Structures are given as structure tokens and as C-alpha cells.
Amino acid sequence: MTLKNLLVAYNGGEASDTALHLGALMSRKYDAHLTGIVAHGVSNIVQNFPPWLAQKVAASLDDIIAGRVTELEDRFRSYLDGKVDPDKQHWIDVHADPDRTISFYTRMFDVTVLGQYENLPAADEYTLHPDRIAHASGRPILVAPKRFRPTEINESAVIAWDGKRNASRALFDAMNILETKRMVTIVTVGDKSVHRETKGIDLPTLLARHGVEAKHVVVPRGSGGTARTILDFCMEQKTGLLVMGAFGHSKLSEDLFGGVTKHILREAEIPVFVSH
Structure with missing residues (x-):
């Protein structure tokens, strides 16, 4: 089975444009349908209006929102013109909380x-939080970095592996993509004692059965911590994709104290495929 239905969350921001660019490349590679979705809630400004004023401006705001959504759809379709078959372009507009809507x-x-x-200070009602969506959705997401505009997909990938549930989930959720890669590297940060060994089988063997040539390497944790070590390794390998499990610790813990998932999703300069 290959990828046939791709969703791009599009809000017109710079990072959103790169997500659309990546979505178009993937649509062409996999001959997949590409659906754009914009989800827009209520802006913080409007929420703070007194009730009597909110009622008076509601009609005007509806017109502004409708105009903005039309503009986003036009930009979406204009970008895909000549890149994706018109019959495989789709658009969805939902007036509801962005994170909850995209997660659904x-x-x-x-x-x-x-x-x-x-x-997006001028359009906070469109703001998306990839970490929240990854945590709530139950499905894999692919986070595109800002200013990411390659002319073609880099056919190499790195899998961050610590032997835990979330790492396994991400690896197998990404298998349809990994099966198309020319080179895959599994990286464990620290040493192999950080995860339980599986006697009689290893990851390169499992991936080989899917037609994926892979090697497993162990790298020492750098002074910048696990997240920085993984990102630096990806840069050294000139890889095009990082596959990782999300939230090895609780989401609340990461929100309060930071963590590997949040750090990587904010700092990565290559696409990051995450599952939770």
C-alpha cells in the first residue's frame, strides 16, 4: 500500500507555504490526492470585545473571514497549478478551533x-500547534520547516530509535514512506543499553524484509542534549527526513519543562515525521 490521500493544513503562514510545497512534491511522487484544509476559530481580539460591540461587528467580521478563506483557497490552487492534477486537488474550510479540527x-x-x-499575530485564529496535533490526532503528521523549498524529495531518512513504544509506532507508521527511500539510517543516542535488545532479530533485518536497506548506528549524546544530537546527526548525514516517536515523556512534562519532541519540532531544518 502506498500514500494516496494527503492532507495539508494551510493557513497562509510561511511555514504553511513550505508544507504546501512538500505536499505537492509528495503528491507528484506518490500520485496522491492532495487536500488542503483551513481551520479558523475566533481571534483573541474578538474574544475580548464587550458583548454589545461583538454583536455589532459580527457581520463585518464574517465578511473579513470569508474574504480571507477565499484568498487562502486561491493561493492554494494557484500554487498547485501545473504541479498537481486538478482532479486530485481538494479544499476544505472549517470554522472551528484549528488544533482540534486538524487533529480530527x-x-x-x-x-x-x-x-x-x-x-500569526494578525491572524491568531488560524494558528496551529504541531505538538498538540501530534499528541491528539492518533495519526502520523509530517512537520515541514520554515523556508524548506527543495526542488525534489531527498530520498534518505533517519529513524530516531530508543526501543520505546512511540519510536516503534513512528517507524511502522512511516513504512510506506521508508519503502521508497534509497538510504535509511537508524540512530540511537547514548548507547544500545538505553533500550532492550531483541534477541534473534534487529531493525535492519526487519526493514530489509520491506525492501529497505538500513544501518543502525549509536552516537554519544552531545552537550546540547538528545534533541540537538539527533538534529546534528541529520545535518551530518544530509538526510531528507527524520522519523521519530513523539512525547517519550508526558505532554504536560514537555509543556512545562521542554523535551525532545518540542525541541525538534521547533528547530528542525528538515521534515519531521512524528507519531504518538
């Missing part, structure tokens, strides 16, 4: 592509 829609698609977190 991801459950109907093979992969959802969205941009790194970015602050």
Missing part, C-alpha cells in the same frame, strides 16, 4: 503535512 481530520488521511509552529 488527520484521522481520515494517510499523512497530514503542516508547518512548524509560527506566531
Whole structure:
């Protein structure tokens, strides 16, 4: 089975544009349908209006929102013109909380592509939080970094592996993509004692049975911590994709103290495929 239904969360931000660019490359590679979705809630400004004023401006705001959504759809279709078959382009507009909406829609698609977190002060009602969506959706997401515009997909990948549940989930969720890669490297940070060995089988053997040539390497944790070590390794390998499990610790813990998932999703300069 290959990828046939891709969803791109599109809000017009810089990172959103890179997600659309990546989605178009993937659509062409896999001959897949590409659906764009914009989800827009209520802006913080409007929420703070007094009730009497909110009622008076509601009609005007509806017109502004409708105009903005039309503009986003036009940009979406204009970018895909000549890149994706018109019969395989689709558009969805949902007036509801962005994170909750995208998390819900991801459950109907093979992969959802969205941009790194970015602050949209003039359009906060469109803001997306990739970490929240990854945690809530139950489906894999692919986070595109800002200013990521390769002319073609880099056919190498790195899998971050610590032997835990979330790492395994990400690896097998990404198998349809990994099967198309020319080179795959599995990286464990620290040493192999950080995860339980499986007697009689290893990851390169499992991947070989899927037609994927892979090697497993162990790298020492650098002074910048696990996240920085993984990102630096990806840069050294000139890889085009990082596959990783999300939230080895609790989401609350990462929100309060930071963590590998949040650090990588904010700092990566290559696409990151995550599952939780």
C-alpha cells in the first residue's frame, strides 16, 4: 500500500507555504490526492470585545473571514497549478478551533503535512500547534520547516530509535514512506543499553524484509542534549527526513519543562515525521 490521500493544513503562514510545497512534491511522487484544509476559530481580539460591540461587528467580521478563506483557497490552487492534477486537488474550510479540527481530520488521511509552529499575530485564529496535533490526532503528521523549498524529495531518512513504544509506532507508521527511500539510517543516542535488545532479530533485518536497506548506528549524546544530537546527526548525514516517536515523556512534562519532541519540532531544518 502506498500514500494516496494527503492532507495539508494551510493557513497562509510561511511555514504553511513550505508544507504546501512538500505536499505537492509528495503528491507528484506518490500520485496522491492532495487536500488542503483551513481551520479558523475566533481571534483573541474578538474574544475580548464587550458583548454589545461583538454583536455589532459580527457581520463585518464574517465578511473579513470569508474574504480571507477565499484568498487562502486561491493561493492554494494557484500554487498547485501545473504541479498537481486538478482532479486530485481538494479544499476544505472549517470554522472551528484549528488544533482540534486538524487533529480530527488527520484521522481520515494517510499523512497530514503542516508547518512548524509560527506566531500569526494578525491572524491568531488560524494558528496551529504541531505538538498538540501530534499528541491528539492518533495519526502520523509530517512537520515541514520554515523556508524548506527543495526542488525534489531527498530520498534518505533517519529513524530516531530508543526501543520505546512511540519510536516503534513512528517507524511502522512511516513504512510506506521508508519503502521508497534509497538510504535509511537508524540512530540511537547514548548507547544500545538505553533500550532492550531483541534477541534473534534487529531493525535492519526487519526493514530489509520491506525492501529497505538500513544501518543502525549509536552516537554519544552531545552537550546540547538528545534533541540537538539527533538534529546534528541529520545535518551530518544530509538526510531528507527524520522519523521519530513523539512525547517519550508526558505532554504536560514537555509543556512545562521542554523535551525532545518540542525541541525538534521547533528547530528542525528538515521534515519531521512524528507519531504518538
